[in-house]
Amino acid sequence: MYNDEVMDRYQNPVKNGKMENFDVKTDGASTTCGDKIILYIKTDGKKIEDMKWQGEGCILSIVSTDLFCENAIGKEIKDLKEQDDLAFVESFPVKISPGRINCVMLPLRTFRRGTKEK
Numbered sequence: 001m002y003n004d005e006v007m008d009r010y011q012n013p014v015k016n017g018k019m020e021n022f023d024v025k026t027d028g029a030s031t032t033c034g035d036k037i038i039l040y041i042k043t044d045g046k047k048i049e050d051m052k053w054q055g056e057g058c059i060l061s062i063v064s065t066d067l068f069c070e071n072a073i074g075k076e077i078k079d080l081k082e083q084d085d086l087a088f089v090e091s092f093p094v095k096i097s098p099g100r101i102n103c104v105m106l107p108l109r110t111f112r113r114g115t116k117e118k
């Protein structure tokens with residue numbers, strides 16, 4: 001069902017862990033699977049310098065969160081918040097059924113809530 005890229009990322013997340021010096025800490029949850037994440041975001045005011053996460057959930061939310069954190073580094077906060085939902089879901093390494101979209105969208109929605117003022 002999942003390809004090697006998804007399985008490897010699930011078993012060996014790159015950006016999982018607590019960050020000590022962050023500018024924004026925000027949490028989110030998905031009622032679909034009971035997924036819960038915390039994002040730690042370090043910025044220069046406009047761009048993402050680093051991002052890490054902690055949490056638990058299904059394979060889709062964990063992989064999506066890890067990929068989101070890794071891919072966000074160096075990007076403008078404004079651009080990430082304005083990212084198209086459909087494009088975000090379609091960028092996931094495997095096709096997502098409609099019932100699992102909330103799992104994949106969890107990191108983007110959490111990021112948007114946590115960076116409203118930025």
